[in-house]
Amino acid sequence: MSDPEDPYLDFKNTEIAFSYKSNKELKKTWWLFKMMNNPNLVQIGTFFGNICAKLPFGLGDPFIKWTIFEQFCGGTNLFECEKVIEKLSFRDTLTILDYGVEAKETDEDFEKTLSENLKAIEFAYAHAHVPVISTKITGYVPMMVLEKLQTGEALSEFEKVQAKRLHERIDTLCKKANELGVSVFIDAEESWIQKPIDELVLGLMAIYNRDKPIIYHTFQFYRKGQLTFLQECYEKAKSSNFILGAKLVRGAYMEKERKRSMEKGYLDPIQVNKATTDQDYNEAVKFCVSHHERISVCNSSHNWESNLLQTQLMKEAGIPKDHPHLNFCQLYGMSDNLTFNLAAAGYNAAKYLPYGPTKDVVPYLTRRAQENTSVTGDMGRELKLLNEEMKRRGLLK
Numbered sequence: 001m002s003d004p005e006d007p008y009l010d011f012k013n014t015e016i017a018f019s020y021k022s023n024k025e026l027k028k029t030w031w032l033f034k035m036m037n038n039p040n041l042v043q044i045g046t047f048f049g050n051i052c053a054k055l056p057f058g059l060g061d062p063f064i065k066w067t068i069f070e071q072f073c074g075g076t077n078l079f080e081c082e083k084v085i086e087k088l089s090f091r092d093t094l095t096i097l098d099y100g101v102e103a104k105e106t107d108e109d110f111e112k113t114l115s116e117n118l119k120a121i122e123f124a125y126a127h128a129h130v131p132v133i134s135t136k137i138t139g140y141v142p143m144m145v146l147e148k149l150q151t152g153e154a155l156s157e158f159e160k161v162q163a164k165r166l167h168e169r170i171d172t173l174c175k176k177a178n179e180l181g182v183s184v185f186i187d188a189e190e191s192w193i194q195k196p197i198d199e200l201v202l203g204l205m206a207i208y209n210r211d212k213p214i215i216y217h218t219f220q221f222y223r224k225g226q227l228t229f230l231q232e233c234y235e236k237a238k239s240s241n242f243i244l245g246a247k248l249v250r251g252a253y254m255e256k257e258r259k260r261s262m263e264k265g266y267l268d269p270i271q272v273n274k275a276t277t278d279q280d281y282n283e284a285v286k287f288c289v290s291h292h293e294r295i296s297v298c299n300s301s302h303n304w305e306s307n308l309l310q311t312q313l314m315k316e317a318g319i320p321k322d323h324p325h326l327n328f329c330q331l332y333g334m335s336d337n338l339t340f341n342l343a344a345a346g347y348n349a350a351k352y353l354p355y356g357p358t359k360d361v362v363p364y365l366t367r368r369a370q371e372n373t374s375v376t377g378d379m380g381r382e383l384k385l386l387n388e389e390m391k392r393r394g395l396l397k
Contacts, residue, residue: 009311009345011304014389016344017337020087023395030386030396032071037383065358068365072333073100074353078123081355084332088351089129092343096185096329097124098134100354100361105142107165113139114169116356118176125180132216134185134352135173137197141166146193170200174215178208185247185298188218191257191269198229202236209242213296213325216245221281222254223269230284237294247298247329248284250277282309289313289326296325300352302335311347321346337385 018026074081078097085095099116101109117135124130137146145159145166155163177184186201188194201217208214217233219226230246237244254270261268271277285306288297290313299310307328314326327348330339343349354364390396 009308009341011308011337011341012385013341014337014385014392017340017385018389019340020091020336023393026386026389026393027395029071030383030390032067033383033386037380069358069361072331072354072365073361074332074355076357077355078119081353082127084353085127085129091340092349093129093339094132094348094350095127095130096132096134096350096352097130098352098354099139100356100364101139104139110140110165110169114173117173121173121176121180121182121184124182130182132183132185132350133177134187136187136189137166137170137200138189138193140169143193146196149196150193167200170204174204174208178214181212181214183214183216183245185216185245186218188220188249188251190253190260191223192260202233205237205245206240206242209237209245213243213245216247216296216298218247218249219284220249220251220253221284222251222271222277223257224271227280227284227287231287234287234291234295243325244295246284246288246295247300248281248288249300250281250303278303278306281306285310286313289317289319292319292323292325296327298327298329298350300329302330302338304338307338307342311342311345322348324348334382 021029074084074095074097081095081097088095097120099113099120101113101116104110104113113135117133117139120133124133141162142159145155145162147153148155148159149163174184186197186204189197198217201215204215205217219230221227233246234244257270258268261270271280281301281303282305285297285299286309288295289310299307301307310326310328311321314321314323319326327350328339328342329350329352330336332351332353339349339351354361387396
């Protein structure tokens with residue numbers, strides 16, 4: 001897909017999309033995506049990956065690293081990420097750092113998450129091509145506390161302490177980000193814990209987003225009502241005089257959400273079909289572009305049409321390609337045809353780069369592999385582009 005009015009933007013341009021990969025790297029990526037195109041192989045790989053992650057002394061790390069880790073992660077620590085960041089910067093592409101450790105429940109783990117993200121903020125401050133870090137609220141507090149806050153159930157004394165520590169940790173993080181001028185994306189999570197996260201993040205934006213967008217909320221459009229919620233957040237930003245930071249995604253918890261709503265007998269929070277999700281997502285893009293003075297948006301979609309829509313709206317409104325409030329981002333290891341063609345055409349494009357100890361990022365990695373075998377057609381399209389580039393280089397007949 002290309003823009004007929006912009007000869008520099010063509011999402012089918014595989015030469016630009018994969019220019020950062022050597023022939024050896026391209027062959028490995030092609031092989032890996034061929035494997036992930038087979039649901040049975042993904043199931044087997046996920047099984048063995050989880051076993052490898054549990055082996056003592058990191059014995060299973062080489063297997064994980066050689067396969068999906070290197071494709072979707074920047075490294076086990078910030079130092080290892082520097083090579084990837086430099087590689088991306090040569091293609092005029094920014095990096096969003098994400099300490100990708102999930103599903104932790106102890107104070108020690110929460111303090112570790114805070115410590116790692118404070119280091120990431122300082123690292124970003126020292127690297128011009130790293131303007132943002134990303135984090136999850138469940139990295140700082142037990143999930144049960146958020147569930148009770150959402151339902152209004154009374155917290156135990158222990159849980160009250162945990163809720164207080166959550167606010168202290170997040171405040172420490174945001175103060176550091178504000179001090180150094182580094183932005184923070186706060187991820188959306190499951191619907192049954194999302195309301196207290198919404199309230200927390202909007203409160204943080206009212207404090208820290210006065211002059212520039214430091215804090216960004218994430219809006220998941222596979223959920224019903226998110227377009228209305230985005231518009232309501234904009235009205236709050238307008239009335240309270242702060243900049244709304246909005247990261248737009250389609251979402252990542254659909255199967256889990258539907259299963260839980262059936263088990264517990266409440267209304268399914270998920271859109272009725274993909275077409276409705278796409279419609280609301282694209283309406284959100286239109287809304288953000290038309291209100292870009294008050295909204296700083298990151299279009300974090302892997303959908304070709306949604307990315308092209310934003311570029312066309314910007315062009316129609318006469319907005320510069322590099323306007324700081326209008327941004328694009330895709331996951332590292334995926335949709336290179338979008339990220340690098342957008343960057344080459346002069347737009348603000350970034351890669352979302354997870355990192356962390358090999359065994360701890362396995363939940364993230366298995367989710368990537370499983371998502372890539374979904375019915376959306378993304379995997380088939382990725383593989384088709386890789387096939388075309390392999391043929392262009394004479395590596396495949």
